[in-house]
Amino acid sequence: MVHEIMCMGEICPLPLLKAKKKYEEMKEGEILKVVVDHRCTLDNLETYFSKLNCSMEVKEVLKGVWEVYIKK
Amino acid sequence: MNIENLRAFYKTVYYKSISSAARELYLSQPTISQQIKALEKDLKATLLKRTNRGVFPTPAGELVYQYAERILNLYDNMVKDLECCENNCINRLTISACPTIGQYALPCTLHEFKRRYKNITVHVEHNFTPEVIYNVKEGGIDIGFIEGCYVDENISCIPLGDFKMHFVASGNWEEKSLSKNKLLRYNFFIIHRKCALRKIIEETLLAHEIDIKKLKIEMESPSIESIKSSVAAGHGLSILPYIAIKKELYTKTLSIVEVEGIEFNYSYSLIYNKKIYKKSKMDFIDFIKNNGKDFFC
Known part of the structure; x- marks a missing residue:
């Protein structure tokens, strides 16, 4: 199951807070997809989730727009 | 010259009305009239024509009005910086940004800047490029973000790509x-x-x-x-x-x-008045020089 959070145009720290909350609610094996359009948001997500036991994949779908997939 | 007299005159011309100026400044109409008379005495010039359709500046008044805007802006910014200085928060920063930067690129940059430099109060306003240049040159605004570039003897420009x-x-x-x-x-x-x-x-x-x-x-x-x-x-x-x-x-x-x-x-740049030194301003400029492009999306 994929949970999607759209964070386009939202500024830090809102996207990370939303992602954290959703991630906590998720079951193991589920995927969280976060769409962000600011590099610092991407960095924040990477820093936070790299410390957790999950796998993460980032795709730059448009110039300056990233889809972040986090598998719990 | 008393700066509050200048403010009374400025607001009166701005609203073309003594009563509106009085209302905004929480003063009575006679007080405003007296303040303007005192200003006229100090400057040795008649500044206002009083008619039954309201008040209008004389040519001399028009000139004083133009200067008053800049003087009051600078003065108000000085007072606020001074307040900050007394409260040990030297980190007040004023920014005037063109709309695209202000709306789409700046919020992130500011967030990261505030995370690294605690105790900072940032004031942002959105203006068009010519107004931004004016604000930085004459209005005591610390930092301007503009489309294109602008340089003169007081203003430095850092291109942002x-x-x-x-x-x-x-x-x-x-x-x-x-x-x-x-x-x-x-x-x-x-x-x-x-x-x-x-x-x-x-x-x-x-x-x-x-x-x-x-x-x-x-x-x-x-x-x-x-x-x-x-x-x-x-x-x-x-x-x-x-x-x-x-x-x-x-x-x-x-x-x-x-x-x-x-x-x-096209390009964006950051402009600032190099003749005015302020720590928070220099910190912000260094931050933009070193990391700016990463936070501009």
């Missing part, structure tokens, strides 16, 4: 590439001429032998958001900066249209 604008249409627009001649068929929603981006649009079009006056301009607006909604609704085309349309491109409510390889290139 190159950016692009594109022809845009609604998401379900079918013709993803158009010939120049076809542009004349469609309605255009164009950024208002007060915005510096408009000049770049006009110059680029002209370099490709397109006269902007020949386009069917349905609406000119200073608000990029309202242009976006009109274009997304399929009412016509526009030319907009990429940083302002990323979200709509992703959600496919807008799409980019290629027109014979026409590219709208």
Whole structure:
């Protein structure tokens, strides 16, 4: 199951807070997809989730727009 | 000269009315009149014509009004900086930014800056580029973000890199590439001429032998958001900066249209008054020099 959070145009720290909350609610094996359009948001997500036991994949779908997939 | 007398005069001319000035300054009308008389005495000039249709500045008053705006702006900024200084928070920073930077690129940068430099109070206002330059030159604003570049004997300019604008249409627009001649068929929603981006649009079009006056301009607006909604609704085309349309491109409510390889290139820069030293300002400039581009999206 994929949970999607759209964070386009939202500024830090809102996207990370939303992602954290959703991630906590998720079951193991589920995927969280976060769409962000600011590099610092991407960095924040990477820093936070790299410390957790999950796998993460980032795709730059448009110039300056990233889809972040986090598998719990 | 008492600065509050100057303020009373400034507000009176601004509202063309003594009673409105009195209301805003929480003073009585006779007080305002006295303050203006005292100012006229100090400056040895008659500044106001009093008629039964209201009050109007004399030519001398007009001159004083122009200066008063700058003097009061500078003075108010000095008082606020002083307050900060006394409260041990030397970190008050005022920013005046052109709309695209202010709305789309700056919020992130500021967040990261505030995370690294605690205790900072940042005041941001959005203005068009000529006003930003004026604010930094005359108004005591610390930092300005503008389209293009501006330098003079007091102002330094740091380029922030190159950016692009594109022809845009609604998401379900079918013709993803158009010939120049076809542009004349469609309605255009164009950024208002007060915005510096408009000049770049006009110059680029002209370099490709397109006269902007020949386009069917349905609406000119200073608000990029309202242009976006009109274009997304399929009412016509526009030319907009990429940083302002990323979200709509992703959600496919807008799409980019290629027109014979026409590219709208422009730059943003940061400007500041190099004659005024302030720690928070220098910190911010260093931050932008070192990391700025990473946080500009």
